[in-house]
Amino acid sequence: xxxxxxxxxxxxxxxxxxVYEDExxxxxxxxxxxxxxxxLFIPKQHIQSAAHIDGDNSFIVSKIFxxxxxxxxxxxxxxxFRVVSNVGESAGQTVPHLHFHVLSGRDMTWPxx
Ligand code: 5GP
Ligand code: ZN
Numbered sequence: 001x002x003x004x005x006x007x008x009x010x011x012x013x014x015x016x017x018x019v020y021e022d023e024x025x026x027x028x029x030x031x032x033x034x035x036x037x038x039x040l041f042i043p044k045q046h047i048q049s050a051a052h053i054d055g056d057n058s059f060i061v062s063k064i065f066x067x068x069x070x071x072x073x074x075x076x077x078x079x080x081f082r083v084v085s086n087v088g089e090s091a092g093q094t095v096p097h098l099h100f101h102v103l104s105g106r107d108m109t110w111p112x113x
Contacts, residue, residue: 002046006097010044020071024063027071036105037077041068047098049087068102077104084112 008014009028016028019039030038043060047053053061072081081104086093 004046004097005095006040006042006099007046010042020067022063022067024060025067027067030101034101035103037075037081037103039071039102041071041100041102043098048096049093049098050085051087052098064100068100072102072104075104077102080104080108082108 002008005014009016010026018026018028020027020041024044025041026044027039027041030040041064043057043064045057045060047057047060068083081102084101084103085099086101
């Protein structure tokens with residue numbers, strides 16, 4: 001049995017506000033947004049984190065970035081946006097299913113905290 005929260009969201013077993021979907025990718029609004037626009041892009045296939053990308057699954061990452069580019073255009077994020085993927089607990093990863101945060105709509109600081 002798969003107890004992964006984001007696998008369940010991608011499968012529609014847990015509700016979410018869908019922003020984009022294709023064969024490989026699901027995107028939805030973050031439940032606790034850190035910016036006016038805060039979307040999570042995930043692979044439908046379970047991959048634990050960016051530390052678990054390999055030659056067999058890396059094509060899905062390109063699909064995710066194609067989706068990010070398309071959604072950013074569709075939503076008119078022309079002033080810019082930030083893409084973040086936390087890897088491991090010390091970097092702030094709380095859900096162990098690969099996800100890319102897309103944040104936009106406010107000024108961003110650098111370096112991130
Ligand atoms: P992380 O901390 O792993 O980088 O990011 C996990 C993100 O998932 C957080 O920004 C958190 O707000 C979001 N999140 C956690 N549980 C849910 C949920 O059930 N639904 C949605 N839409 N977002 C969630
Ligand atoms: Zn999963």
